[in-house]
Amino acid sequence: MGRAAAAPLTRRASPRLRGSSVTRAIRLIGDRWAILVVRDAFQGERRFEQFLERTGASRATLTRRLHSLAASGILVRAPSGESPGRFEYRLTPRGRELFPLSMVAWNWERRWAPRGAGIPMTLRHRDCGHEMRPETACSACGRILVLQEVFDRPGPGARARVPVRAVRSLRLSTLTGATHRGTQPALAHIADIVGDPWTPLVLAAAFFGLRRFDAIQREIGIATNTLAARLELLVRRRILERRPYQQLPPRFEYRLTDKGRDLFPYALVLNAWGDRWLAPPGGPPFQLVHHGCGQVIAPVVRCSHCHEPLAPAAVSSSGPGRRAAAVTQQSRPAVSTAPRPPSGAAASPPRTAPAAAGRTDPHAAMPPARWRRRDAS
């Protein structure tokens, strides 16, 4: 493929979103219950009854999700070593590589999950012994990845256009009425937002700089009523904001809020996982390039203290705790003046980094609470 000029992601729409790895990844794990099952698998859960209790899913729903995750090669169903005659579900290597994604989701929830959701927990990196936040960086140059510094260009599979027919639809009531019924609330909020096959595509369109209804509709090939409902949901969740751009007749566009831009690392890591495991034979239809170093982006999710990549067994957590003194979404400063944690020479987050730079951590003073954790093997 020729080296077409890269354009900033935020300024040029990509016609290739429909064939992207994000789309493929969403088919496998872009489902609220799948996200929660994977979350619990990383906490060491293996048995049906455990998943049932922690996710709050119905038996029928959980059965379907476990089957589809096994069919997708994310979990493997095997006879239980502890209970003869019973089965358990374990993460495969493909499933285990979703760990960075769960770390990024955690980070987002710590900042944005609704008050009282019981989500926060402190993460500690066992390798360095410090409390930390997961941060998403470019593996080539070490800089924190931010939306403004990511460009796209055609990838080896640019010519193959894949329709979105395989993206399942989901009743919107499942999302708008979503409340967490399981015993483990962490990641439930992000699952409510991205755990629907369409919403992440609408978000991806926003990351590609698309703001107007018609443009988004053309890009992802979504029915107008479905798109209207998703946009409304994203506005209600303060991921997008609706702004007038024309008075007569009145027309509106949808812009990412800080909360929405903060989901960019999640999209990056999801895309990278999809490129690795789900890319079509011809390769990914587009590549994301880092402005800072010019390399194709391979995001690494690492410890904010020692900057080493995070592995499941090396992260321990405590919580959940109540956000007694939590800063509400409305009162959070858009730009934090909090000092950044010490950073290594390789990492120099841009001052505008929306997703990574130091910010007031509302959980820094959170009372510690034990949170059951067993290492996923």
Ligand SMILES: [Zn+2]
């Ligand atoms: Zn780079």
Ligand SMILES: [Zn+2]
């Ligand atoms: Zn560390």
